[in-house]
Amino acid sequence: MQDFKVTSQRRAELYSWFTALFSAPLVEDEIKQFGGYDMHAFLNSLATLDPLREATEAFRLQTDNVLALTQPQQELSQYYQQLFVQQALLDSSTVSDSSQDALLFISVLLHEHGTQLPDDDPLSIANHLEMMATLSIKAISAADEATRTALLDQQRELANQVLLNELPAFANQCKQQDALGFYSSAATLLLAIFSMDIHYLNNVAQ
Secondary structure, three states, rough: OHHHHHHHOOOHHHHHHHHHHHHOOOOHHHHHHOOOOHHHHHHHHOOOOOOOOHHHHHHHHHHHHOOOOOOOHHHHHHHHHHHHEEEEEEHHOOOOOEEEEEEEHHHHHHHOOOOOOOOOOOEEHHHHHHHHHHHHHHHHOOHHHHHHHHHHHHHHHHHHHHHHHHHHHHHHHHHHHHOOOOOHHHHHHHHHHHHHHHHHHHHHOO
């Protein structure tokens, strides 16, 4: 049980981190953290895992490129606007075909658990990532095994019926349209981590 709690906490932190990367333009203090010890330690921990090494190092390179920009916050914000406002790549209907059952499931989750983001848009990929973090955290403090199992089942359904369909397409669209490369590398790293996570949910988590 302790291993489950530690793993769930780590998973929640990862999904929350990606939510923060994609849900809004990064502010100056957040960008400065890319050059700090904590960020390098975090990326080093990811890079120790073979399936994540290449994607992690590619993202690290992109953080260095962002820090080298003349006006990092302003320029990165412009790329954010191009990708996620003008091109609407965070709208899951833009990058993939979501079934009505999947949208209904997301809507139920948002109504039941809420979100830390400004809106409860069931089409928002950022909301989907935030929901995975929320479900993972709630599973840690579940009052009984039946509740914990139900929360795990919701995570499995979210992963298999929603994220598995949209995240590969999202990463591909970012790769095609991100001229800078920062958000493309972040999406590729997200997909690599998700590939490990869905294996965990389907084959390990109990």
